[in-house]
Amino acid sequence: MEKKLTESIEDYIETIYLESQKHGKGVRITDVAxxxxxxxASANDAVRKLKELGYVEHERYGQIYLTETGKSRAVKVYEKHRLITEFLVKALDVSLANAxxxxxxxxxxxxxxxxxxMKAYLEQ
Incomplete structure (x- = not known):
């Protein structure tokens, strides 16, 4: 079973993933912040923690890259975000911004x- 991460750390993983998808390469601390x-400083602390956990590779002043473990975790977090948003919009008619x-x-x-x-409901 995967280790439970804090909301904040999950947000960092998701952000690094989305930013790297957008730019097709590593991500800078500045972009994440x-x-x-x-x-x-906060972004740097979080990236240091992610590195300790084995989710990212990052050299001082260099770009941040997700490891395979980090990418796998980021995809799961992003999938949840995306599907919950879709469920709120389609099933409950919540505005996209609020969803x-x-x-x-x-x-x-x-x-x-x-x-x-939720996932099964959306696949119907």
Whole structure:
């Protein structure tokens, strides 16, 4: 079973993943900090923690790259975010802006059972 990560750390993994997808390469601390609206120092601390956990590779002042483990975890977090957003919009008619915002919080606390039921509902 995967280690439970904090919401904050999951947000960093997801952001690094999305930014690397957008640019097709590594990500800079500055990009992560801007995207998450945090200081560079906070982003640096989080990336250091992610490196210790084996989710990213990062040399001082260099770009951040997800490891295979990090990418796998990021894809799962992003899938949750995307599917919860879709569920809120399609099943409950929530506006996209609110669904995106709500999904950001829900993705961290939703049980596997509830998530799988949402996923099954959307596949009908």
């Amino acid at each position: 801007l995207e998450l609206k945090v200081s560079k 995106e915002q709500d999904a950001c919080g829900i993705e961290h606390i939703i049980s596997d059972e509830t998530f799988e039921k």
